[in-house]
Amino acid sequence: xxxxGPCSAxxxxxxxxxxxxxxxxxxxxxxxxxxxxxxxxxxCFEGVGEKGLAWLAQxxxxxxxxxxxEVANVRxxxxxxxxxIDILWIGARTTTNTxxxxxxxxxxxxxxxxxxxxxxxxxDLALWVGAVERLLxxxxxxxxxxxxxxxxxxxxxxxxQPLWQIPLSLTQRxxxxxxxxxxxxxxxxxxxLPELLQRAVDLRYDGWMIETHIRPNEAWSDAAQxxxxxxxxxxxxxxxxxxxxxxxxxxxxxLRQLRAxxxxxxxxxxxxLAQRMKVSEAIGRQKKRSGVAILQPHRRNEMLQQALDKGAxxxxxxxxxxxxxxxxxxxxxxRQIHVMGDEK
Ligand code: PEP
Ligand code: MN
Numbered sequence: 001x002x003x004x005g006p007c008s009a010x011x012x013x014x015x016x017x018x019x020x021x022x023x024x025x026x027x028x029x030x031x032x033x034x035x036x037x038x039x040x041x042x043x044c045f046e047g048v049g050e051k052g053l054a055w056l057a058q059x060x061x062x063x064x065x066x067x068x069x070e071v072a073n074v075r076x077x078x079x080x081x082x083x084x085i086d087i088l089w090i091g092a093r094t095t096t097n098t099x100x101x102x103x104x105x106x107x108x109x110x111x112x113x114x115x116x117x118x119x120x121x122x123x124d125l126a127l128w129v130g131a132v133e134r135l136l137x138x139x140x141x142x143x144x145x146x147x148x149x150x151x152x153x154x155x156x157x158x159x160x161q162p163l164w165q166i167p168l169s170l171t172q173r174x175x176x177x178x179x180x181x182x183x184x185x186x187x188x189x190x191x192x193l194p195e196l197l198q199r200a201v202d203l204r205y206d207g208w209m210i211e212t213h214i215r216p217n218e219a220w221s222d223a224a225q226x227x228x229x230x231x232x233x234x235x236x237x238x239x240x241x242x243x244x245x246x247x248x249x250x251x252x253x254x255l256r257q258l259r260a261x262x263x264x265x266x267x268x269x270x271x272x273l274a275q276r277m278k279v280s281e282a283i284g285r286q287k288k289r290s291g292v293a294i295l296q297p298h299r300r301n302e303m304l305q306q307a308l309d310k311g312a313x314x315x316x317x318x319x320x321x322x323x324x325x326x327x328x329x330x331x332x333x334x335r336q337i338h339v340m341g342d343e344k
Contacts, residue, residue: 159188
């Protein structure tokens with residue numbers, strides 16, 4: 001399923017021109033546009049409000065495309081239902097607010113409208129699952145999850161970290177709930193769309209929501225991540241769909257062999273880590289005897305820097321090395337705390 005359309009409905013002309021081109025491209029299943037925009041900073045464009053719903057209704061009538069918009073409270077839901085909006089989505093900031101989600105769910109009781117639930121801003125799987133469950137319990141007939149990435153204090157190339165394992169865990173917790181990817185908000189820049197979208201294809205997502213604008217650079221919100229309807233068509237054409245499996249015996253054999261090789265490395269990794277932790281514990285005992293604090297920030301930084309230098313030479317990204325060594329360091333500290341406790 002392809003949902004496409006501008007971040008924000010800005011003017012009737014912009015909405016209609018974008019929808020016309022998308023409809024002509026023939027690849028868009030649902031037209032999206034936000035009319036109430038949650039903005040992190042004050043004094044940003046906060047959406048045109050209810051008049052934008054009339055433009056969406058016009059898109060539906062003229063181009064026979066179902067239309068979708070974001071709702072954050074009951075007033076929004078009621079207005080959207082009055083205009084016959086087909087699909088509502090709950091934005092990332094709203095998903096974090098359980099009161100708002102419950103109110104929206106209650107307002108949708110007995111209504112035949114599909115709802116998409118974007119992941120909460122923070123990497124909190126339970127909060128995301130809970131929001132989907134509130135809607136299901138209220139009897140919303142069709143609920144899907146949208147992965148739009150998670151914000152992080154650390155600076156990363158992407159606007160929001162994908163943390164792919166969280167949406168995959170969501171589908172395990174909620175089998176049957178379709179999972180869509182929003183690579184526009186994950187990447188924050190249009191140049192990242194191909195790699196993110198291909199990843200979503202490889203991970204068997206059920207669809208994508210991609211911000212599309214007739215003149216992206218002039219967009220009133222999220223200009224850097226929007227693409228033209230023509231660029232969307234080109235982007236979708238680049239996606240490679242890989243088969244589930246293959247009956248080619250040579251392929252199956254080779255795959256088995258390579259996987260066995262991976263398993264060996266994984267075993268070695270565990271062994272090496274166990275040996276490393278033994279050394280950490282020995283250090284912990286020494287620290288205890290000499291009355292030295294466990295956490296030595298300069299040592300942590302030195303270790304990370306060495307790992308980053310070696311990692312860069314071996315072709316690893318800074319993010320990967322940082323995360324890996326943060327975990328290893330944390331485990332070392334835990335072991336040392338444990339050893340200190342034992343020796344009391
Ligand atoms: C949007 O889809 O334009 C939007 C505001 O998304 P999110 O809630 O994911 O930030
Ligand atoms: Mn947006």
